[in-house]
Amino acid sequence: MHQKSIEFTYTFLMNDDFLKPYDHSKEKEIYDLWEKSGFFNPDNLEKTDGNYCIIMPPPNANGSLHVGHAVMVAIEDIMIRYNRMKGKNTLWLPGADHAGFETQVVFEKKLEKEGTSRFEILKQEGGREILYKKIWDFTQSNKEHMENQVKQLGASCDWEREKFTLDPKIISVVYSTFKKLYNEGLVYRAKRIVNWCVKHQTSLSDLEVSWEQREDKLYYIKYKIPSQKREILIATTRPETIPGDVAIAVNPKDKRYKDLVGEKAIEPITQKEIPIVGDDAVDIGFGTGALKITPAHDGVDFEVGKRHSLETIATLNLDGRFNKLSGPFEGMKVNEAREKAVEILQKSGSLDKIDNYSHQVGTCYKCKSVIEPMILDQWFIDLSEKGKKEIVRPAIDSVKKGKIKIFPKFQEKIFFHWMENIRDWNISRQIVWGIPIPVWYCTACGKETVHIEKGSPKNCSACGHTELRKETDVFDTWFSSGQWPFATLQTSGENDFKNFYPTSVMETGYDILFFWVARMIMLGLYVTGKIPFETVYLHGLVRDKDKQKMSKSKGNVVDPLGVVEQFGADALRMALVVGNSPGQDVIYDENKIKGYRNFSNKLWNIARFVLASADSHGFNADLRGQLTAEDEKLLKQCEEIKTKASQEIENYRFSQAAEIAYHYVWHDFADKIIEDKKKILAENSDKSDSAITLLYLILLDSIKMLHPFMPFVTEAIYQRLPKKDKEFLMVEEW
RNA sequence: GGGCGUUUAGCUCAGUUGGUUAGAGCGUCACAUUGACAUUGUGAAGGUCAGAGGUUCAACUCCUCUAACGCCCACCA
Numbered sequence: 001m002h003q004k005s006i007e008f009t010y011t012f013l014m015n016d017d018f019l020k021p022y023d024h025s026k027e028k029e030i031y032d033l034w035e036k037s038g039f040f041n042p043d044n045l046e047k048t049d050g051n052y053c054i055i056m057p058p059p060n061a062n063g064s065l066h067v068g069h070a071v072m073v074a075i076e077d078i079m080i081r082y083n084r085m086k087g088k089n090t091l092w093l094p095g096a097d098h099a100g101f102e103t104q105v106v107f108e109k110k111l112e113k114e115g116t117s118r119f120e121i122l123k124q125e126g127g128r129e130i131l132y133k134k135i136w137d138f139t140q141s142n143k144e145h146m147e148n149q150v151k152q153l154g155a156s157c158d159w160e161r162e163k164f165t166l167d168p169k170i171i172s173v174v175y176s177t178f179k180k181l182y183n184e185g186l187v188y189r190a191k192r193i194v195n196w197c198v199k200h201q202t203s204l205s206d207l208e209v210s211w212e213q214r215e216d217k218l219y220y221i222k223y224k225i226p227s228q229k230r231e232i233l234i235a236t237t238r239p240e241t242i243p244g245d246v247a248i249a250v251n252p253k254d255k256r257y258k259d260l261v262g263e264k265a266i267e268p269i270t271q272k273e274i275p276i277v278g279d280d281a282v283d284i285g286f287g288t289g290a291l292k293i294t295p296a297h298d299g300v301d302f303e304v305g306k307r308h309s310l311e312t313i314a315t316l317n318l319d320g321r322f323n324k325l326s327g328p329f330e331g332m333k334v335n336e337a338r339e340k341a342v343e344i345l346q347k348s349g350s351l352d353k354i355d356n357y358s359h360q361v362g363t364c365y366k367c368k369s370v371i372e373p374m375i376l377d378q379w380f381i382d383l384s385e386k387g388k389k390e391i392v393r394p395a396i397d398s399v400k401k402g403k404i405k406i407f408p409k410f411q412e413k414i415f416f417h418w419m420e421n422i423r424d425w426n427i428s429r430q431i432v433w434g435i436p437i438p439v440w441y442c443t444a445c446g447k448e449t450v451h452i453e454k455g456s457p458k459n460c461s462a463c464g465h466t467e468l469r470k471e472t473d474v475f476d477t478w479f480s481s482g483q484w485p486f487a488t489l490q491t492s493g494e495n496d497f498k499n500f501y502p503t504s505v506m507e508t509g510y511d512i513l514f515f516w517v518a519r520m521i522m523l524g525l526y527v528t529g530k531i532p533f534e535t536v537y538l539h540g541l542v543r544d545k546d547k548q549k550m551s552k553s554k555g556n557v558v559d560p561l562g563v564v565e566q567f568g569a570d571a572l573r574m575a576l577v578v579g580n581s582p583g584q585d586v587i588y589d590e591n592k593i594k595g596y597r598n599f600s601n602k603l604w605n606i607a608r609f610v611l612a613s614a615d616s617h618g619f620n621a622d623l624r625g626q627l628t629a630e631d632e633k634l635l636k637q638c639e640e641i642k643t644k645a646s647q648e649i650e651n652y653r654f655s656q657a658a659e660i661a662y663h664y665v666w667h668d669f670a671d672k673i674i675e676d677k678k679k680i681l682a683e684n685s686d687k688s689d690s691a692i693t694l695l696y697l698i699l700l701d702s703i704k705m706l707h708p709f710m711p712f713v714t715e716a717i718y719q720r721l722p723k724k725d726k727e728f729l730m731v732e733e734w
Numbered sequence: 735g736g737g738c739g740u741u742u743a744g745c746u747c748a749g750u751u752g753g754u755u756a757g758a759g760c761g762u763c764a765c766a767u768u769g770a771c772a773u774u775g776u777g778a779a780g781g782u783c784a785g786a787g788g789u790u791c792a793a794c795u796c797c798u799c800u801a802a803c804g805c806c807c808a809c810c811a
Contacts, residue, residue: 021773193809211808218811236811249811283810291811299809359810373809414738414806421807514807545746547804578759579747583739585804587746591760598773609770648750656748659758671775678770 018611018720022604024568024597027712031151034715039084039731040092040158043493046731048089053500054080055485055533056157057508057516058095058165061139062103065149066550067542067588068509070560071580073153074573074709075539075654076507080156081708082649083504085734091500092157093488094150096143098165100434100477101208105200105366107135107433118432128432128472135433149561154569154711156730161492165480166435169491174480175438175452177527182450186387187427189379189439189448193302194426196374197364198320202430203378205476206423207514210365218357219342220288222350223248223265225276232257232265232276233352235287237359238297239345240337242269243326244315247293249304252278254289267292268350269341270327277308296375312375320372334370378428379437379473383522392422395521398531404521406536407652408583411510418514427476434474443467482519485532503533510538510583537652540585542576547587558588570710571597577709578658599662600713603706606670607717610695613681614722617692621723624693631694634673638664638698642705646734649708661705669698704732 038044054076059069076092084090108118121131143164150157163170181187194203219239222231232248245267250257261278274293281304282291295305296314305312315326322329322337328344329337345351362371383392396419398404399412406412428437440449442460449468451457459466480487485506489497502524506517517536524532543549544556551557563572574596580586613619627635641664648657677691700721703714707729718729726732 020771022771234811238811281809286810294811298811300811301809303809360808362809408739410738417737417807511806581748584747589746589760592746594773595759598771601773602771605771605774607770612770651750653750656750659748663758670771674770675775 018608020601020605020608022601022713022716024570024600024712025565026716027154027564027569028152030712030715031154034156034728034730035151035159037728037730039728040156041160042089042091042158045084045089047087049087050089051091051499051504052080052083052088053091053093053489053503054505054507055488055503056092056094056155057506057512058097058163058481058484059146059150060099060102061096061143061146061164062099062106063142065146065560067558067560067563067576068550069149070153070572071539071542071576071586072507072509073150073155074576075537075580076505077153077155077573077711078577078649078654078657078708079505079507081711081730082646082734084156084730085704085707085732087733089499091161091496092155093161093163093492094147094155094157094159095163095484095488096139096146096165097477097481098139098433100474101200101202101204101429101431102366102477103135103139104431104433107138108200110138122432131432152561152564152569154573156711161488161496163488163492165477165484167491170480170487171435172452173487173490174435174475174483177483177523178438178475178479179450179452180527181381184390186382186390187379188382189377191375191377192380192424192426193299193373194376194378195362196318196372196376197367197369198318198372199367199369200364200431201318203374203376203426203428204364204371205426205478208365209362209371210368211360212363212368213358214361216357216359216361218287218355219345220352220354221268221292221345222352223268223274223292225260225263225265227263228260232260232290233288234290234292236292237357238294238338239341240322240326240329240332240334241294241297241315242267242292242341243329244294244296244313245274245292246295246305246310246313247274247308248276249279249282249291249293250276250289251280251282251284254282254284257290268345268348275308275310277304277310279304279307297373299373302373302375314375316372316374318374334372378426379439380424380426381479382424383422384424387424388422391522391526392419394525395419395518398521398525404531404534404536407538408581411513411536411538411583415513415518419518425476425479427479428473429476430473432474434477435480437471437473437475439471440468441471443469478515478519481516482523483527485520485524486528501528502531505535505537506533507537507539509541511541513538535652538583540580540583542588543585544588547585550588563590563593567593567597568600568712570600570712574599574658574662574709577654578662580655582652596710599666600710602666602670603702603710603713604717606665606674606702607699607720609674610692610699611720611722614692614696617681617684617688619692619696619722621696621721624696626690627694628687628690631690635694635697638669638701641668642701645705654709658709661702661709665702665706669702673698703729704734707732 080090080092111117121127195209196203216237218235218237220233220235222233224231248265260276263276264273265276267274293301293304295302296312313325315322317323320333322332324330329340438452440457442465444465445463447462449457449461485503489501520532571593575593645657645660677695680687680691703717707714715729
């Protein structure tokens with residue numbers, strides 16, 4: 001060791017690698033060295049002190065990473081590297097998400113460009129399998145690409161434990177959860193109003209509906225009441241659904257209509273007779289105070305219909321065209337039918353007036369087409385009755401009692417509000433890309449059989465009949481990713497679940513608090529009886545200079561890899577971490593990245609200077625000189641800075657930690673300490689020994705405290721130290 | 735209709751339980767500097783901390799109200 005360091009001191013200055021300026025293009029080589037070292041895998045770490053684990057939010061395997069992912073990688077890698085250097089048994093488990101609906105949407109766009117569609121493929125024999133295979137190949141190549149991107153950002157995660165949401169073992173965990181829910185009566189299949197996207201032809205959960213303000217018309221329509229020889233006026237935005245009307249509802253307290261309850265009215269398009277019912281859901285003050293009830297195509301109406309045992313008339317097909325029950329609208333799409341309805345009503349004198357009306361319309365969050373409420377048989381997780389007590393309540397309590405802490409704290413309020421008002425969760429999707437719901441239906445009695453083992457069930461669990469039809473729906477992706485922390489750890493290393501669950505931190509964007517974090521807490525507690533993670537850290541979203549959200553359609557997305565190539569991953573990471581406090585969005589600014597690229601170079605040159613000086617003064621890292629009292633003080637100051645940075649990291653204040661280290665290294669170490677010691681070194685007095693020792697020790701501490709933030713340049717410097725205690729800075733003692 | 739966040743220097747943001755002349759980076763200006771670094775150094779200008787009121791010996795920090803911007807939730811046809 002000693003021999004080696006001596007030899008090194010004489011040769012490193014000849015090494016082209018240590019020339020100015022710092023060359024970040026060598027980052028990849030450094031990453032390869034780390035990966036080969038095996039230290040990303042906690043099993044290979046030296047004696048360790050406690051466990052530390054982060055499960056990486058699995059990026060969607062349907063495209064490439066964006067800067068948002070870079071924020072995620074940067075922040076998580078800071079925590080991981082810090083804790084690893086602190087001597088913890090540290091695991092960062094990476095993964096990828098098949099991202100069911102989202103991926104299918106991306107893939108359908110691709111098909112559209114190729115002049116075909118999912119429906120064309122599905123028409124072929126074995127179409128489902130063909131489409132599935134195509135999307136599978138598509139995600140596999142994306143996944144590989146994405147892994148490389150994560151590597152280029154410097155993520156020190158354990159690739160040997162990488163998971164995909166469609167790994168057979170993961171699927172089997174998801175299936176047992178489903179079966180448990182089923183056996184315990186917490187998941188059910190029922191005809192319910194669901195959010196139907198006509199374009200994608202699948203149902204969506206309430207969270208996937210995006211509400212938009214739209215300018216529409218409010219139509220006032222007269223319904224005749226023959227027995228009383230009068231009319232009742234109703235207001236609606238959807239005259240095209242009139243053939244689906246099965247009643248008119250008024251508020252029983254409404255004096256105007258009190259005596260009409262129980263009477264019959266004539267629906268003005270197909271002229272059928274419908275009852276007038278009294279229901280509290282009707283707002284006396286809105287419109288005319290009378291509401292047409294179309295249970296098949298409206299959520300409120302569906303509830304009213306149930307209360308009054310009304311039939312449902314579904315007039316709209318799944319492809320968004322009206323069927324023959326709609327009478328004159330058959331074959332038309334919604335907008336055409338609406339025009340036609342107005343025309344018919346006008347002719348018959350049933351149309352009283354039309355007002356302009358501005359209201360919220362539910363749309364598909366992906367394609368923005370209007371969501372059609374439809375009654376369909378679907379699978380739901382009960383979160384309102386039994387499930388509220390058994391699934392929702394424990395999740396709320398775990399946060400209330402502080403077992404799970406959320407940063408920033410104000411997000412806890414948002415979490416509570418959503419959880420308190422949660423409704424049953426529709427987990428059925430009518431797409432091919434996803435985990436099939438493991439259910440078969442009996443062709444004789446119609447009952448369902450849940451079968452989670454391989455192959456098909458032999459007979460119906462209810463009547464024993466042998467002819468069964470397989471469910472074609474797949475799970476909502478979030479149902480599987482909601483199980484991610486335990487699903488990954490239960491299926492990786494032997495003791496992983498025992499050692500690492502609950503995990504230390506769940507770090508992700510605040511935009512998926514409900515979609516993902518809330519579901520992980522609920523399902524984690526439900527399945528394992530334990531919280532899935534102790535802390536939730538919600539980072540801000542990256543926006544462009546005009547504070548716009550980055551999106552492909554706006555064309556303002558930044559490819560993190562382009563930035564890495566230009567300025568280095570270290571610089572990008574710093575730029576995304578500094579100024580990013582939890583829950584607060586961060587602005588993407590190239591100048592900022594440039595600034596931290598400069599800092600990489602500064603640090604590099606500090607190291608060059610210190611090591612060159614050490615060399616020319618015959619400094620020996622094994623026989624460090626005695627420090628003068630003054631230098632002792634400076635070293636102590638440096639230690640204090642490092643302690644402060646540690647505290648900030650432990651309190652999840654990464655921005656502050658990074659700034660403290662940055663400021664110290666540049667403006668104290670380089671601008672003051674080095675400048676002062678330069679003179680002493682030039683004089684070559686008896687203080688030189690102390691000076692050079694001091695510089696060396698501060699350099700070592702500096703690269704340690706910067707390593708979690710800027711792993712590459714610090715490691716590159718460490719590798720050039722005349723004497724190293726460890727093979728890599730990555731596993732040095734903090 | 736509820737709720738949340740933000741408002742501090744030209745720009746982007748820090749400011750942890752209230753405590754001396756309010757900080758950083760970038761930008762601007764002046765000067766310096768060819769042996770660690772021009773991806774540099776030294777220094778300067780620049781803020782009535784959104785507004786109003788209140789609590790306090792003391793408020794950017796706590797309370798109330800107002801405004802602007804942004805976001806989330808919500809089955810009023």
